[in-house]
Amino acid sequence: MGIVQRQGLRNTIISYFGLGLGFVNTVLVLPKLLEPAQIGLTSVLVALATVFAQVSAFGFANMGVRVFPYFRQREAGHHGFLPFLLGVPLLGFALVALVYLVGKPLVLGFYKPDDAQLLSEYYVWGLVLALFTLLLNLQDAYLKGLFHTAFSSFTQEIVLRLLITGGAVLFGSGYLSFQGYVLWYVGVNSGIALLLTVYTAAIGELHLRPTRAALQVRPLGEMLSFAGFALLGNVSGVIIQQIDAIMVGAKVNFDGAGIYGTAFYISTALVLPFRALYKVAFPLLAQYWKDQDLPRMADFYQRTTRLNTALGCYLALGIGLNLDFIYAQMKPAYAAGATAVLILLAGRLFDGITGVNGLIVVTSPRYRYDLLFNVSLAVATILMNLFFIPRLGLTGAAVAAATALFVINVARTWFVWRSFGLQPFDRRVPLLLGIAAVAGLAAWLVPAVESVLVTMLLRSALLTVLYGLLILLTGALPEATALWQQATKRLRR
Template identity: 25%
Template sequence: MSVIARQGFKYSIIGYLGFLLGTVSAIFIFPYDVKFYGKLRYIMPMAEIILPIVVFGISYSNVKFFFSTKNDGKHQNLLSLSLVAVCINFLIFIGGFFLAAYLFPELKVTKLWKMKLIILPLVLVLALSTVFNKYISNYKRIVVPNILDNFLPKIANLGAFCLFFFLAFQEKIAFYFFFGMFVLGLIAYYFYTNKLEKFTPDFSTNYFKKDKLYKQIFNYSFYGFLGNIGTYIALRIDNVMIGDYLGFQENGVYSTLLAIISLISIPSMGLYAISAPLINEHLELKEYEELDVFHKKTSLTLFFLGLVLFSCICVGFPFLTSLMQNGELFKQAEPVIWILGISTLFDLATGFNGYIISLSKFYRYSTFVMAILAVLTITLNLYFIKNTSLGLLGIAIATAISLTLFNIIKIIFNYTKFKVQPFTIEMIYAAIIGTLGIAVAVMLPDFKNNFVNLVYKPSLVLVFFLIGNYFLKIFPLEKYLNKSFLKSIIKF
């Protein structure tokens, strides 16, 4: 088995285990104290929004310019100066932050200011870790970085929560543990980098002054910064704005619902990574018809599997809340599940739209669209928070609108440039089956035991999908249930 195959297989296992740990914790552990969980879910997203400002795209330059600098024996020089640049950027940001607080005293009443002693140091640790993460990827090693990047935050959340709630430690101690896990991760990054190749810091600037290489690095880093900050704002701003405007308890509820609905994205975890090389090949060879066929097949697969999971969640969620601590809080927010779920389904139905753009010669367009998404998300969230009384439902609607418009823009762009689009008639058949399955499951009587209902209702939906798929041939299920396919997985 090749290095890439081994790393990819291990990467997938770690990814799914991390996802499972995070989801189970969000459903059965964190609801014991929704407010404290809301604080944890405020700290990390806020740090991640600030993160691109401090990193400034420098991490991407450690990939882009790795091989050229390695040929000259200066790749560790690039890494060393990148780490210094991140530290300098952090000091500049800190100076700007406190200057802003001096000029605008209202900043001192925000939750960011009150929690600055954990958020700001966390930004520096994450920034340095990000540089190491990208640098290590040049050695085709993705498993250890995935553990540190994906698994570690979930352990930090779970450990901090258990210390505070179950072991009755002070909140401050729990936050120290949370921060300490990321410091441990940074130390692990350093030692793993040193294991791959003995790291000898080199802070000389002569090499980068030659032929003004530093200008190329700056320009590339700046582009990475623009794309990265748009992505982080678009994906993390919900938790920050809920924490600031609605409260930490509401943030905890929203984060739990988000964890539940993210289950429907499980099928996409591996498929996107596998698809990228094929997309790139079709684009390079200008095989747009083949790309269109591939696009439709993968989009249908993601939509169908996501729809099955979403339908099961919809009919089972009311009974799941009865088994959760503080379940009534989550049951009241059930419409959020429907809004976020439907918008996520549409996102799955559009497939790898973003990959087509980012892997094509129009890759700069991704940055422009992501910036639009970030601005639109913030604007809509503010509107629904300040002008309506919808609360979390308003946040969900704002997210759904911005995500849907984002996908529509990408669909139009890809169809205009490459004549590819993701939709098929089979998607309509699948939607009809899902709607009928949900309707029948909801109308049928409930048992007195909620655990029985939690099993029985989703099972009924699954039967509907199996029968409907058997007659309409939407998804080639038989291909994935035969002995040869199962043996190939075990062998791999």
């Protein structure tokens, strides 16, 4: 898997380091320095900015990755691809900004008076955040097409988290007011987009001169058609991912949004390795479709599913078994999200195990069908949130999110199998699940001691040793066996 292994390894290392920084942010810094309502405010701002950024993008990020193989020609500036990729979404942002500002009373009307007043103070900054989120997504798509994904991961997973941590420390030390912290938060998120621009220029790929060739390499109607479908799909995806933060803030309060947002982030630790791989998988699958290389795609599909199953089960067990330790590092109010974490972990694990089904569909000639999945699921997610949140509060939002992940992945996996004869599972996947169950049960049976730190270390050590040993003895993950053999050979030398 050549380039996938190189870029994937770099992205995985960066993601795991970013995971450590994220843990510091989520567990050791933000919940100690900020009240749940303050974290809730930033969560709602990010959610609103993400939704409006996706609408502005008009699906050009996905479209760009899909068609870039046809434009790729460095000496010709990729035929003006980058100005075309940026231009239409920026025009769209002007219209979205108008809607965002005019719709302010409507948005604030969904929240309780105290929360609405707090959001009103920072509402315009949400628009700034939306603009730079748009630029970040477009540049990230361009770098994916160039197979330069590691630096983008580095800036988003490490640099951004370090800067957010720095802002929180400044706030806690009294150097920043809460208003100053929010502006810092918006500023560093915006700065990442500018940093990617500098990087693109440094590698000699910042080709900003527009050319007519950009409209001739591929039929314009075809590109706009794909972008339009991708727009609806992306907006649906954002609704699936972000609507819970918005609706918890509206149906509960900003305190609830902060507690749920923290629980949501803890569960996100599970998906970081998946995201690292998907950054490289997207352009690679587009290339497979261009070359009509279904055998290699089938092999890649099962390899990634197997790897995601092994990593996902280990991380899900590690997080779930040690929630007492994780929440012991926060203010007591945040522990109300523990049940939500477990439910979200289950949904995210299933999402990872089912592999890259969504990417296969969206890069395939039948990409339009993915729109049907996403729109239906977005509507269902909103309805489920409306039903579950008033009845179960934070737990209801988690149930809605996990159910959404389960439904869309079952539908996509079935569709990929029926349409292309590709399925993600081989005989090793059930074996990996069985190994995870045995190792997880053994770690869970370790009795809790007075110190939550010692309990965490004992359970984690047993889980790691037993899980790794069983994988090597059974050969359930050939990639892990090969790495182990290489490592032992080097040690012998």
